[in-house]
Amino acid sequence: MSVPRRRRRLPDEVRAAAVRAVLSLAFTLVGVVVATLSSYAGSWMLTPALMAMGLGVFGTMWCLLEILISRQVAAQRMRPPGSAYPMAGSRTPSEPLAARPFPRPGQSVHQQPQQSVYRQPQQQPHQQSQRPPQPPHQSRVSTPRP
Template structure:
């Protein structure tokens, strides 16, 4: 919203206040809201005249406190598949608890709803147990597939490095033998081993 729109929104005779570093200023005149008068009320002082000649800038840094400060997580985030299974389990378990509570209260009240709710609570308990086990199984499967981290000091990595080095050396030796065989006229033997 520009200055003209602000004036129009507030009425032509009223100037909208603007908060700047020195205090409130009028958008239309650039003077302080007290009319530019000095502290004794006589008129603008030389300091306020200098302030009027400088361009009015809004404060760059916000003066309010942040609502929260982000901190690094204490634990790593769950993998997507495990988190999905955990959310599903929480929903199923909460529905099961609600069903059990409704079954208990309707039994106390002697309602006809008590018997169907008890039966559905038993079925929901089986499903909730499956959902909780599903979280555990999904977590174990994810760890088995993605959880192994190979470190540079790993024994397996060192053995693979040695095997690669031996294969490279064997290929280089075979290439050298083949080159000598082609150049030497078919004997294939080096003059010295």
């Protein structure tokens, strides 16, 4: 029998952003209801309710964007120093799709390649290059006309 994993608590800034988003969504929905009812009644409240609804939609989108940003910031804080991805050390990363070679005719898509693209050839220590070093690139300098 497996034991369900306990979810970690969200960081404070993410929870605060989520609460603001829910409140903004609630006020926007109240504005929608008021605008709908005032349009049926032909009331003067229609214009302010529509303006409140528009501001509420803008505020809700702003809060949702704030949630995304604060989650990214919290994930960056949880990364160990020098890691390139948030779950560093939890499992071995797979090769990116761009590094995988195309399957050849007769080769199954699920077969593993024989040699990884990321393997570097062993370099011999203190091996001299056959070509002489190239001089640094010099850009043309225009001379001013008299």
